[in-house]
Amino acid sequence: DVKVTQSSRYLVKRTGEKVFLECVQDMDHENMFWYRQDPGLGLRLIYFSYDVKMKEKGDIPEGYSVSREKKERFSLILESASTNQTSMYLCASKRNRGREHGYTFGSGTRLTVV
């Protein structure tokens, strides 16, 4: 069973802080993704990575960066947290082959920026 683990379930940070959200998957998946989930907006892709040290911007990358130094770990970084980044953040992973098998999601990190 594929496991995608997000290190924190809840986080509260202050405006201007640098925030790290960590995601680890244990099934050797090539692709990893960061989404934010907001009511009425669905899930929006922030960044994704298709290999170690490779990254691509998603639809809403502004204010975020990512790091993928190891295949199993994909970190989302908020360089200077702002209140409009208060949201639920979901990490997901997917294998390259077998496109039809879909993604596996983590349980999410609910970030509140005060």
Place this chain on the structure above:
Amino acid sequence: AQRVTQPEKLLSVFKGAPVELKCNYSYSGSPELFWYVQYSRQRLQLLLRHISRESIKGFTADLNKGETSFHLKKPFAQEEDSAMYYCALSGLSGAQKLVFGQGTRLTINP
């Protein structure tokens, strides 16, 4: 551009009634369509994928390329179907990133 539209933010039906959650998409090529579900306090999980043409928990979804739709249906709703449902689309190339709709919160009334 890839886009997924779920026109209903909220849908409420009575137990035993039929359910249809609408999903329309725009994509220039041949997409892959999915339905994901998120039950209360659980992680988002795959419900259906169009290429499998299967029924999961009594739900089915047919890809209609002419109408660019992928509506989710169930003939008789159960209370445990209450959840958030997302339609999603994946392209053919690269990491096959998923584009999600806005989601529909389905409530089944007893």
